[in-house]
Amino acid sequence: MSLKAPPSPAESGRGRGGRAPRPRSRRSxxxxxxxxxxxxxxxxxxxxxxxxxxxxxxxTSFLNISIAGIVRGSAGTDKYKKLFEESDxxxxxxxxxxxxxxxxxxTMLLSLALAQLFNQRFPGRRITRWxxxxxxxxxxxxxxxxxxxxLNRTAGVLNTLMLDLGIIDNSRDWLGSSSTAWPWMMAVxxxxxxxxxxxxxxxGLQTIPSDVYExxxxxxxxxxxxxxxxxxxxxxxxFLVGVVINLINVFNSFPIxxxxxxxxxxxxxxxxxxxxxxxxxTDIGESAAMSVVNFAMVVxxxxxxxxxxxxxxxx
Amino acid sequence: MATATATRGSTARTPKPRPPKKRxxxxxxxxxxxxxxxxxxxxxxxxxxxxxxxxxxxxxxxDRTYLPQNFEWSNFIEVWKESELGQNLQVTLLxxxxxxxxxxxxxxxxxxxxxRMRFRGRKLFLLLVLVTQMFQPTALLVGLYRxxxxxxxxxxxxxxxxxxxxFNLAFAVWILTAYISSIPPELEEAAMVDGxxxxxxxxxxxxxxxxxxxVTAVIFTFITSWNEFVMGLTLTTEPDKxxxxxxxxxxxxxxxxxxxxxxxxxxxxxVPVIVLFAFIERHVVSGLTAGSVK
Numbered sequence: 355m356s357l358k359a360p361p362s363p364a365e366s367g368r369g370r371g372g373r374a375p376r377p378r379s380r381r382s383x384x385x386x387x388x389x390x391x392x393x394x395x396x397x398x399x400x401x402x403x404x405x406x407x408x409x410x411x412x413x414t415s416f417l418n419i420s421i422a423g424i425v426r427g428s429a430g431t432d433k434y435k436k437l438f439e440e441s442d443x444x445x446x447x448x449x450x451x452x453x454x455x456x457x458x459x460x461t462m463l464l465s466l467a468l469a470q471l472f473n474q475r476f477p478g479r480r481i482t483r484w485x486x487x488x489x490x491x492x493x494x495x496x497x498x499x500x501x502x503x504x505l506n507r508t509a510g511v512l513n514t515l516m517l518d519l520g521i522i523d524n525s526r527d528w529l530g531s532s533s534t535a536w537p538w539m540m541a542v543x544x545x546x547x548x549x550x551x552x553x554x555x556x557x558g559l560q561t562i563p564s565d566v567y568e569x570x571x572x573x574x575x576x577x578x579x580x581x582x583x584x585x586x587x588x589x590x591x592x593f594l595v596g597v598v599i600n601l602i603n604v605f606n607s608f609p610i611x612x613x614x615x616x617x618x619x620x621x622x623x624x625x626x627x628x629x630x631x632x633x634x635x636t637d638i639g640e641s642a643a644m645s646v647v648n649f650a651m652v653v654x655x656x657x658x659x660x661x662x663x664x665x666x667x668x669x
Numbered sequence: 670m671a672t673a674t675a676t677r678g679s680t681a682r683t684p685k686p687r688p689p690k691k692r693x694x695x696x697x698x699x700x701x702x703x704x705x706x707x708x709x710x711x712x713x714x715x716x717x718x719x720x721x722x723x724x725x726x727x728x729x730x731x732d733r734t735y736l737p738q739n740f741e742w743s744n745f746i747e748v749w750k751e752s753e754l755g756q757n758l759q760v761t762l763l764x765x766x767x768x769x770x771x772x773x774x775x776x777x778x779x780x781x782x783x784x785r786m787r788f789r790g791r792k793l794f795l796l797l798v799l800v801t802q803m804f805q806p807t808a809l810l811v812g813l814y815r816x817x818x819x820x821x822x823x824x825x826x827x828x829x830x831x832x833x834x835x836f837n838l839a840f841a842v843w844i845l846t847a848y849i850s851s852i853p854p855e856l857e858e859a860a861m862v863d864g865x866x867x868x869x870x871x872x873x874x875x876x877x878x879x880x881x882x883x884v885t886a887v888i889f890t891f892i893t894s895w896n897e898f899v900m901g902l903t904l905t906t907e908p909d910k911x912x913x914x915x916x917x918x919x920x921x922x923x924x925x926x927x928x929x930x931x932x933x934x935x936x937x938x939x940v941p942v943i944v945l946f947a948f949i950e951r952h953v954v955s956g957l958t959a960g961s962v963k
Contacts, residue, residue: 392782393794395775396838403835404801407812414815423818468708476702484947485709488716491946492939493896495914499921499935500715503722503928509731511718517733549712550957557954595958606805609898613918627807634811645811656803660796663958 411649415642423638433639437647442621442629449536450605450625457540458600461547465596466589468548469555470581490549498613501542505529532622535615539623542610547603551596558592559585598659605651626651716939723933730928741929745937748930756909757916758934763826764901764912765894768833772841772890773883775834780845781871785854795846802839802957806832810903817904824910829901833894840893841886844956848882849875885952892942913938 415433418426437443472483489497504512505528513525529535562585570580608627611617617624617632624632626648633641722730726741749755783791806813813832814823822828856878857870865873876883901912908919913934920931946953 389782389786389788389790389794391778393779396779396798396842397794399771399775399831399835399838400797400801403813403832404804404809407809407816409812410815411809411812414811471701471705471708474698474701476698476705478702478706482705482709484950485713487946487950488712488943491892491943492716493898493914493935493942495896495898495918496719496935496939497715499917499931500719502921503932504715504718509733511735514733514735545712545715550954553950553954554958592958599958602803602805606807608807613921631810634814638811638815642811642815645808649808652804652808656800659803660799 408649411642411645414639415646417639417642419638421636421638429639433637433643436637437633437640437643442624446621446624446626446629449623450627453536453540453543453625454601454605457543457547457604458597460540461544461551461600461604462593462597464544465548465551465555466593468552469559470585472552473556473559486552487549489546490553493609494546494607495609495613497546498542498610501538502529502614505538529615530619532619535623539610539614542614543604543607546610547600551600554592554596554599555589558589561592562588594662595659598655598662602652602655602659605648605655716936716943719932719939720936722928723936725929727927727929744929744933748933751927752916752920752930752934753908754913754916754920754930754934757911757913758938760826760829760909760911761895761913761938764829764833764897765891767826767830768837768894769887769891771830771834772837773887776838776841776845776886777876777883780842781849781875783842784846784849795843798839798842801836802843804836806836806900810899813900814903824905824907826910828904829897829912832900832904833897834890837890837893840889840956844886844889844952845879845882847955848879852878881952885949885956888945888949889953889956892946895938895942 416429416431418429418432420426468486472479472486504510507513507525507527510525513522513528516522517525526534528538566584566588567580570584575583605625606627607625608631611623611625611628612631615623617628621629621632626644630641630644630648633644721736723744724740724742725732725737725744726739729737729739749758779794782788783794817823817825817828852875857867857874860870860874861867896914897912898914898918901915902918905911905915908916911919917931917934917938920926
């Protein structure tokens with residue numbers, strides 16, 4: 355199950371004992387060039403759109419650039435100093451950690467339950483599973499705007515519903531202050547993360563052979579015991595991959611907060627990504643410095659992913 | 670999807686009888702069914718509310734009701750006349766279509782070669798691709814903005830096509846490589862013995878067999894580019910050059926938000942992708958987790 359790069363041709367295609375398909379002796383002109391004609395376009399696109407911006411990013415963080423975009427010489431490490439001395443920097447950092455940890459943990463826990471549920475046999479399993487993918491397929495921005503509307507003070511359906519159910523006495527401006535905006539935005543982030551995570555865990559569940567369950571049953575293990583001692587340990591690879599991919603996604607998440615509060619009031623509901631975007635309006639150098647910090651964080655998460663996914667293992 | 674369930678007795682039966690022969694509604698099954706359907710409704714609810722809002726007449730927008738008294742179906746047509754969103758939809762179509770085509774053109778040969786040949790740097794190439802998938806555009810926004818600003822390519826459809834294609838390449842290369850590797854090369858060799866060229870064998874033999882992978886890559890790229898927001902927001906400034914997501918977001922900035930129009934446009938943008946996604950749902954996980962979970 356837990357896997358690895360696509361198997362290289364020698365192992366997969368040919369049966370054992372088969373020779374690796376070396377480029378054949380009657381090489382055509384193209385074959386002599388080796389892999390380049392085949393993979394160069396991919397590399398080129400990655401260089402221009404992914405690698406170059408990384409370089410630009412770092413460069414910009416050491417420059418003085420006017421709002422009009424004119425470079426006014428080197429800034430040394432001034433932009434980093436300015437960033438770290440921002441009065442909101444500390445709280446933005448703390449909230450980013452809280453945001454990421456809360457959203458990912460709640461997502462993982464709920465997905466475990468959802469995966470278990472949707473792995474059962476019941477009438478309408480296909481249709482209900484299909485409904486589950488809606489927040490995954492739909493634009494996250496539009497979903498977030500939908501929630502913003504549902505939380506609208508005058509006519510939002512969630513306010514109406516909570517009034518009718520007697521949960522609240524007066525309709526509230528949920529997104530107006532950070533103490534209520536954060537939980538709602540976290541809920542939306544969980545909502546849009548659940549489908550992918552649940553499907554990942556469902557895929558993991560399906561790698562568990564049924565005879566393992568049979569054996570557990572014969573040993574007289576109850577459902578909860580079976581879950582803890584058989585299912586959970588065997589689900590570990592899928593679970594870990596789900597955690598890391600969600601960490602990357604949630605840390606990078608921008609549209610939810612941008613659509614619902616724009617990180618405000620002030621910077622009260624900003625993560626470092628939103629903070630970076632807001633700084634871009636006033637000082638692109640400082641914004642770049644924030645981006646470099648964000649990017650470093652992403653690199654750490656990617657390294658963890660590479661370790662967890664064991665992409666490198668071939669059979 | 671064949672499933673291994675923990676339900677008692679399921680192992681004794683043949684693995685996957687499509688329509689279960691006898692449906693014994695045990696209380697447990699009943700509870701599971703009820704909860705699952707309830708959850709399904711919950712997941713769809715926000716989108717249904719969007720549909721309801723899209724159908725509200727202007728004078729019922731501020732009403733505290735669950736459903737409007739009159740349904741204004743014409744909102745779905747008026748929105749494209751009353752706003753610039755029609756232009757934005759056009760940009761989105763161009764960007765998503767262009768990016769999908771570019772991804773396919775670029776990733777198919779690469780995936781084919783990587784699946785079929787051993788070459789120096791193969792691992793490195795796959796690593797580069799995988800890492801790109803993990804780097805999302807948000808962290809690189811300032812760099813992207815600076816780069817395309819200097820190239821004088823802000824507000825260009827091409828910029829959005831290139832950037833969307835690049836960030837979706839990884840998924841396509843990865844899933845196509847996995848699919849092509851699973852097709853025995855002997856099939857192609859047989860075709861080549863019969864006189865087909867390597868390229869001919871690839872197009873006539875391998876490609877049709879890898880079709881599920883191709884379809885998955887195509888739909889996934891299209892949907893992701895269709896939904897893309899942050900790069901559109903950063904790399905375009907002129908309203909008529911912006912993709913639909915950005916156009917819809919601009920709606921909120923307006924002094925009075927015309928929610929009915931906003932959601933009429935959103936519904937038009939959302940429904941097709943949910944339907945499309947249903948086709949590839951079962952293949953997507955392996956592509957997104959780089960095969961870590963199958």
